[in-house]
Amino acid sequence: MFSRLALRPALQCRVLQPSSVRSTTTASAGKESDERDLVNFPRPERLENPGKVRLGFLPDEWFQFFYKKTGVTGPYVFGTGLITYLCSKEIYVMEHEFYSGISLLIMIVYGVKKFGPTIAAYLDKEIDAVEADYNSTRENAKKSLADAIEDEKKEQWRAEGQAMLFEAKKENVGLQLEAAYRERIMTVFSQVKRRLDYQVERENIMRRLSQKNMVSWVVDGVMKSITPQQEKESLQKCILDLKSLAAKA
Structure with missing residues (x-):
């Protein structure tokens, strides 16, 4: 009965005692992955302070083991009896x-x-230094991976820009082909027009030459058919006509 009354304050003190462990991971820093089995594979925790002891070297877990069977005085009675037995029996x-x-x-x-x-x-400083080194290595790895992700995003953006550039180049090539096509059509048009103009000019020259030759032939024929007497009479008649016109004027 007295052992149970003495055990109650000890248990209350144990419940109110803050935990002396700290986690070496960053599970609380971000959302835990759903694929991680924290029940069967919990994250390891490193003790920041040593476990609780009694009498300077006996773990408190030993006393807690006896409390359930013998009460508060059980561990002390067991230890005293064991030492007395070992010493008395030599x-x-x-x-x-x-x-x-x-x-x-x-x-x-x-x-x-x-x-x-x-x-x-x-030793705490050394442990903190080692932990800081590990954390810095992890942070550097995370930073390098984040930089790699950003570089990959930039490369994807550049690839999209290259696709747009290819489209622009295709349009430029299409415009150049269209310009070359129109230039060749204009060349064909000018060459055909030049040849047609040549044929028109040739026909015009041939027509003028034919007309000239025809007129020359008719004039020569007429001139050959007119006698000198007819020419003299015609000339005199023309002079008389001019004089009559001048008298009327």
Whole structure:
């Protein structure tokens, strides 16, 4: 009965005691993946402080194990009875090495109390440095991967720009082909027109030459058919006509 009453404050103190562990992962920093099995494979946690002990070296878990069976006084009675049994039956003989061990234990306790905090602070700094190194390596890897993703997005954007550039080049080539086609059509048109103009000019020249030759032939024929007497009479008649016109004027 008394052991249960003594156990209740101890359990309350244990419940109110803050946890002395810290996680070495960044699970709380972001959303956990749905594919990760945290039940069977939980994330490892590193103890920041050592576990709770009693009498300086006995783990508290041993006492908690006895509490369920014997109550609060059980571990102490068991330890005292065990030591008394070992010493009374001379199973553990207290020879000169035992007292040397006590002296050595006192020195160790003094060294731990004297130099323990300094060494612990130094080791904590070393652990923090190693952890910071690991975290920096991870952050650098994340940063390099993020940069690689950004570079890939830029390359995709450039590829899309290249597709637009190819379309523009295709349109330019199409315009150049259209211009070359129209230029060749214009060349064909000018060449055909030049040849047709040549044929028209040739026909005109042939017609003029024919007319000229025909007129010359008719004039020559007429001139050959007119006698000198007829020419003289015609000339005189023309002179008379001119004189009559001049008299009327």
